[in-house]
Amino acid sequence: MYFDQVDCGNRVRRVRTALGYTQENVAEQLNISHSHYCNFEKGKRMLSIDALIELAALLHLSLDFMLMGQEPQNDIIRHKVRSMIEFMTAIEKEL
Template identity: 35%
Template structure:
């Protein structure tokens, strides 16, 4: 069963915003909210209206399912993908290239 976890929602929103290179202030301005309120959403200290959620989702290209539960409508678990990418980003370049090559080999053997 999916539950609404404001902190996780805020973490997902922040991760996507940072990946897109937007500041909190820029995003708040684009959705017509004050930066303090938007920052509270990212910290999981404030909920948001459906209108605000749709505005954020539209700007960040996130579906409500992805934002709320970390899964897109097709069942893709974006939290798992973000964890994998974060782990790869912490690896030295050679290790990251080796890991990607192993993944390619694995996927070609499965498919």
């Protein structure tokens, strides 16, 4: 097992787009430039460990999955499902 920067960026890009975030949104949340974030997703640059942790929290990813592609544990999946249910419930109340 080894770290592949390009694969990491691709995994993050897929999750980011699935959640509806733009690169600009994420870069702003991480307090980094859009070009730095764009280069991260392309595998050309790495983020600081602090930014990686913030990104994992923002996208509801485990660092294991984000960096190495290892599937998340059941408790992480359970947390994501609960978050989605809460989100959908809030939307339903607004309708």
